[in-house]
Amino acid sequence: MSERAILAYFQSPEQAEGVASKLKALRVETIQIDRISPYPSESDMGVDHVMNPLTSDFPGLGALTLNANFNSRDAAILAAASPAASGMSDGGAHPVTGRDILLTAVVNESVYEQAMSVIEQSGGMT
Numbered sequence: 001m002s003e004r005a006i007l008a009y010f011q012s013p014e015q016a017e018g019v020a021s022k023l024k025a026l027r028v029e030t031i032q033i034d035r036i037s038p039y040p041s042e043s044d045m046g047v048d049h050v051m052n053p054l055t056s057d058f059p060g061l062g063a064l065t066l067n068a069n070f071n072s073r074d075a076a077i078l079a080a081a082s083p084a085a086s087g088m089s090d091g092g093a094h095p096v097t098g099r100d101i102l103l104t105a106v107v108n109e110s111v112y113e114q115a116m117s118v119i120e121q122s123g124g125m126t
Contacts, residue, residue: 002109006116008124009099016103019122023105023115030106037068037100061085099125 010016016033023031062068062079070076079085103124107115119126 004112006105008103008119010101016101022118026111032104036102
């Protein structure tokens with residue numbers, strides 16, 4: 001039998017985990033849940049790094065508002081130009097905004113439609 005891949009976006013890990021358990025009931029074996037970001041080199045500064053915006057001890061707006069650590073100045077400037085960097089964005093024409101949890105599943109062709117239905121009924125976006 002052939003297989004199909006599904007990429008579904010969710011607003012929380014709990015939402016995705018709930019769907020994953022339902023997909024396992026359909027005998028879907030390959031399921032992975034990840035947090036995704038449109039920005040390169042997510043910050044791994046942790047709590048050990050002290051950043052003080054009053055003393056200019058920060059690399060840029062992207063580091064402050066997007067919690068990102070950029071490898072290139074160009075990427076940092078591009079991210080700072082994003083409406084999301086100001087905190088004033090409502091998502092606009094980007095319906096995936098706020099859905100940073102990605103569920104990836106490889107399903108058997110025979111249960112594909114059922115799996116898609118489970119995902120959509122649970123608030124997932126494919």
